Amino acid sequence: MTSVIGAPNATETRIVTKRLRDRPEDSWTLDGFTQSGGYEAFRAALKLDPEAIGAEQVAAAGLRGRGGAGFPTGTKWSFLPKDSYPRYLVVNGDEGEPSTFKDRMLIENDPHQLIEGIAISSYAIGCNLAFIYVRGEFALGFERLEAARRDAHAAGFLGANILGSGFDLDIVIHRAAGAYICGEETALLSSLEGDRGMPRIRPPFPAVAGLYAKPTIVNNVETLSTVPHIMRMGGAEYAKLGVNKSTGTRIFSLSGHVNRPGNYEVELGITFRDLIESPELGGGVRNGGKVKFFIPGGASSQWLTGSDEHLDAPLDMDYVQQTFGVMLGSGAVMVYDETTNPALVAWRLAKFFAHESCGKCTPCREGTGWIEKVLYRISHGYGRPQDLDLLLDVGDNISPGLNAPFSQTTICPLGPSAVSPVVSLHKFFREEVIAMCQNNDRALDVTASDSGASDLGAGE
Amino acid sequence: MAFTPENLLLANEIVARYPKTKSAILPLAHLAQDQDGYLTQDAMREIAGMIGVTPAEVLGTCSFYTMFKRDEVGRLVVSVCTNVTCLVMGGPEVLEHLEQRYASDKEVTIEEVECLAACGNAPAMQVNYEFHESLTPGSATEIIEAYKAGELTARGVSGGVAGGGQG
Numbered sequence: 134m135t136s137v138i139g140a141p142n143a144t145e146t147r148i149v150t151k152r153l154r155d156r157p158e159d160s161w162t163l164d165g166f167t168q169s170g171g172y173e174a175f176r177a178a179l180k181l182d183p184e185a186i187g188a189e190q191v192a193a194a195g196l197r198g199r200g201g202a203g204f205p206t207g208t209k210w211s212f213l214p215k216d217s218y219p220r221y222l223v224v225n226g227d228e229g230e231p232s233t234f235k236d237r238m239l240i241e242n243d244p245h246q247l248i249e250g251i252a253i254s255s256y257a258i259g260c261n262l263a264f265i266y267v268r269g270e271f272a273l274g275f276e277r278l279e280a281a282r283r284d285a286h287a288a289g290f291l292g293a294n295i296l297g298s299g300f301d302l303d304i305v306i307h308r309a310a311g312a313y314i315c316g317e318e319t320a321l322l323s324s325l326e327g328d329r330g331m332p333r334i335r336p337p338f339p340a341v342a343g344l345y346a347k348p349t350i351v352n353n354v355e356t357l358s359t360v361p362h363i364m365r366m367g368g369a370e371y372a373k374l375g376v377n378k379s380t381g382t383r384i385f386s387l388s389g390h391v392n393r394p395g396n397y398e399v400e401l402g403i404t405f406r407d408l409i410e411s412p413e414l415g416g417g418v419r420n421g422g423k424v425k426f427f428i429p430g431g432a433s434s435q436w437l438t439g440s441d442e443h444l445d446a447p448l449d450m451d452y453v454q455q456t457f458g459v460m461l462g463s464g465a466v467m468v469y470d471e472t473t474n475p476a477l478v479a480w481r482l483a484k485f486f487a488h489e490s491c492g493k494c495t496p497c498r499e500g501t502g503w504i505e506k507v508l509y510r511i512s513h514g515y516g517r518p519q520d521l522d523l524l525l526d527v528g529d530n531i532s533p534g535l536n537a538p539f540s541q542t543t544i545c546p547l548g549p550s551a552v553s554p555v556v557s558l559h560k561f562f563r564e565e566v567i568a569m570c571q572n573n574d575r576a577l578d579v580t581a582s583d584s585g586a587s588d589l590g591a592g593e
Numbered sequence: 594m595a596f597t598p599e600n601l602l603l604a605n606e607i608v609a610r611y612p613k614t615k616s617a618i619l620p621l622a623h624l625a626q627d628q629d630g631y632l633t634q635d636a637m638r639e640i641a642g643m644i645g646v647t648p649a650e651v652l653g654t655c656s657f658y659t660m661f662k663r664d665e666v667g668r669l670v671v672s673v674c675t676n677v678t679c680l681v682m683g684g685p686e687v688l689e690h691l692e693q694r695y696a697s698d699k700e701v702t703i704e705e706v707e708c709l710a711a712c713g714n715a716p717a718m719q720v721n722y723e724f725h726e727s728l729t730p731g732s733a734t735e736i737i738e739a740y741k742a743g744e745l746t747a748r749g750v751s752g753g754v755a756g757g758g759q760g
Contacts, residue, residue, distance in 0.1 A: 219612075231676045231708040262612070269623075269660045270672075270709060272722035272752030286665055305610045310619050310658035313707060327615030327644075329657040345613055388678040388712035395713040432677065432708075465712070467678055481680050491657075 143407035143414060146374070146382050146400040148362050149355065153242035161277050163284040166245035172290050174361040178253045186257035187211065191360065193368030195380035200316070200353030201431065201462045202224055203450045208269035210258050212340035213348045220348040223339075224251060224357060225321055226267040226274075226338035229313040230431035233465040235384040235396050236354040238588040240267060243358065244281035250357035252290065252302055253364060258278030258350060261301050266321055269309040276308045278555060296511040317545045318351040320491065323427075331493045332545035343469070355384060355464075373521045379450045383464050390470040392416035403435070405429065406444040409468055426561060429453065430462025431480050433550035435537055435558035436475075458537035475562045476516075476569060477576035479554035480508035486551035497548030500531045504551055520561055529550035539555035594613075595639055600628055608737060614644040618654050623662055627749030631662040650754035659706070660751065667702035669740050670750055673718040673733075676708040683729065684716035690738070701737060720745075722752030 152160045152169050159165035166172070178186060183190045192207025213220060224247070228236035239247060251263050255487045267275050267564035282304050285291045293301045307325060314320045315330040322344050324330035343349025359381065363371045379401040385408055393416035399408065409415040409424065418424055424439030435458055437443035446453055450461045469478065487501040507524050510516050525535065533540050535556050539549035558566055569576070596604055604624055608617045625636035632655060634648075641648040649753035655661045664671070671691060675684040688705055694702040697742060711717035718733060725736050739745045748754060 207715075229708060230709050232712045233708075234710040234712050237710040268710070269619075269658070269752070270719060270722055272748055273724070275752075276754070307616070308620060308623060310623065310655075311660035311706075312658050324619070325616060326613065327618040327629060327654055331653055386712060389681060394715070415623045428677075467712075469681065473681055478677050478680065481675070481677050485676055488707065 143399060143411045145398050145413065147398050148382050148386060149239065149243075149246070149358050150396065150398040152246065153238065157242070160242050161244055161281065163245060163281070163288060166243075167288075170365070171245050172249055172285075172288075173360075174364040175249050175252045175256075175290065176296060178256055178364055179296055179300060182546040183257050183259060186253065186364070188508075190363055190368040191254075191257070193370040194363040195368075195375070195378060196356065196359060196363060196371075197379070197450065198315045198465065199359070199383060201230065201433070201460075203461070206352060206356055207271060208348060209340065209352075210254075212338065213350065214341060215260060217348050218259065219262065220258065220260050221344045221350070222251060222255050222258065222263040223318075223322065223325065223344055223349055223351045224263065224265040224354060225316060225318060226265055226271070226353055226354045227309055227313075227316040227321060228268055228271075228354070228461040228463075229316050229489075230433065230465060231482070232386060232388045232428070232467045233431055233463040234386045234388075235464060237268075237271055237274060239354050239358050240271060241277055242402075244274075244278045246358050246361060247278075247287065247354055248281055248285050248291070248304065249449055250360040251304060252295075253360050254350075254357055255302050256300055258570040260350075261303070263302065264325060264344070265304060266315070266325055267304045267306060267308055270306065275306065275308050282306060304531060313485075314491045314545070317547065320545065321351065322349065326522045329491070331491045334544055340385035374400050376400075376447060376449050377451065379448070379452075379461075383461070384450070384538055385448070386463075386465045387415050387468070388465070389468040390419045390422065390473070391468050392419055401448050401450075404447050405466070408448065408466060409444070415468070416541050418468065418470050420470075422472070425469050425471045425473055426475060426557075427469060428465070428467040430460040431465040432485065433546065433551045433553060434460045434462050436561065438561050454538065459539070474512065474569075474576035475558060476508065476512040476566050479558050480505070480576075482511040482554045483508045483551055488536075488545060488549075490547060494543040494545075494548065496531045496542045497551070500527050500548060501551045503527050504555060508555075511566060511570060514573045514575035516566075518567050518570045520570060521555075521563060521566055524555045528555045594629055594633070594635065595747050596625065596636075597628065608644060615646055615650075616653055617644055618646075619658070622651075622655050623751040623753060626661060626751035627753040630668070630750050631665050662750065666750060667698070667700045668750070669701045669720055669737065669747055671675060671701060671703050671720050671733075671737060672706040672722075673703065674707070674709045674711070674716060675705055678708075678712040679716040682715035684701055687716050687718065687728050687733050694734060695737070695760070714759055721748040721750060723748055726740055 187210045196206045197203045315324045319333040320330040339349040406410040483505040635649040673688040717726045
């Protein structure tokens, strides 16, 4: 494993984001899309054996899901039972993982690229009706997708007998209504069926019994947006990008205390330091400060610190998991400088998870609430020195062993995700948190965000 | 109020898109909320009739989702993010300011929401699901005032554009 130590000079490698960066004035229109090579990969794919697309292109590219879990896309497709139809492709566009904002950009600014990815993938897996489950808050994204779908239909890229190939495909764009849990694929399917968005026990996996109990593949927006480029480049060529089993590029949503927050598409294998400090990427910490800690893969991941060991780790999904027990997850990197109180960040994350727990599994429904209450009192000046151990005990009931990857007493990973900030506080900021409790320090005056938990803390 | 003739046509078209009609609950509830300003009991009854489930099932589904307002709200729903990037970039200060400023303004409903996927330009808010980013308490107020004065055109309360934005 190599890593670049010293002055970082990493740059973007724009593949999926190339069009929306090159032509910001019309990247979302059919003309803007077709004038920059759009739908050519689909046209070419329609001349291929469908099964070869999954095996020889997508699997060979080493493409892994960009939504969080990093599961190999070609392998997922191969789980579909033979000769069982209809089967559905469902696009997970319910981007809600805190500090992730890449899918919104792809939906709003390159909707045809997503539709082309859906079309190629649907052809590859034998699907004639695909669904895009788009986050309810993305009103503009929904409009752009609807317009793109209509235009693609009118131009003959969707509908019956597409381009004379005999292949039929329609797409339904489904607007969600504000529930983070629906980003979990089985909850998403429940929601798409018109129910409360609660996760389902697996097996059966969606590939066997998903939407309407039919074989279903659920893929993320960025994952599918990458498919046309894999077809264009060839799977083997795409696999040359990246590092080890983290092939290709990924879009990292960089936010927080950096000089240049934003979405950056980079080749996997550069380091966190490159991403945060390179003048063409994050541009370093604001005010010339230092990284105190950062969350490397969305709110569900455990944290890393500003140590050289952590900053110089490569963006390699397996390496960071095996070495530090963190994940690249959804590609969100949140950076906090030395002015930040980690207990406050942990409390706000816990409040999020408690709010978004669907209530199906007792350890999560009850546990996330208790984690939030105890973190509230720690971060607001009412903590007790033994509170961190209390939190670990609560966490152990949701995620036994407190390890990553998670073990869990719940159906889905939301509950265990709420334990990540607790474990991170314990690992890196134990002294600081205990000192806060002993001194009754308040992290920040955040009365506007005060939760109902204040009664509990103040009454002690 | 029942769906207008125009929205009823659209609603029937939405139901027809899905292999199973119950899938249409969310899009129909958005349509009704845009029309009526919030999700009324009558609308949930009408939706239930259209797709062949009980009104309780529609309520059961809709009550799960934060975007559906089952009580009257202002014409402008302002959703302010205070999640972990906005938290350290001034989101709570924007929220506190707006909550105080519009506490007695019936036209404006201020709510605290979870991450809106606008963290690159934090802090962020939405007004009827239109994004506004890189805010200060002052600029957020100016934006809301511009909507109130009609200088900015608001979407429906569910984020649709008047006349079929949920199409």
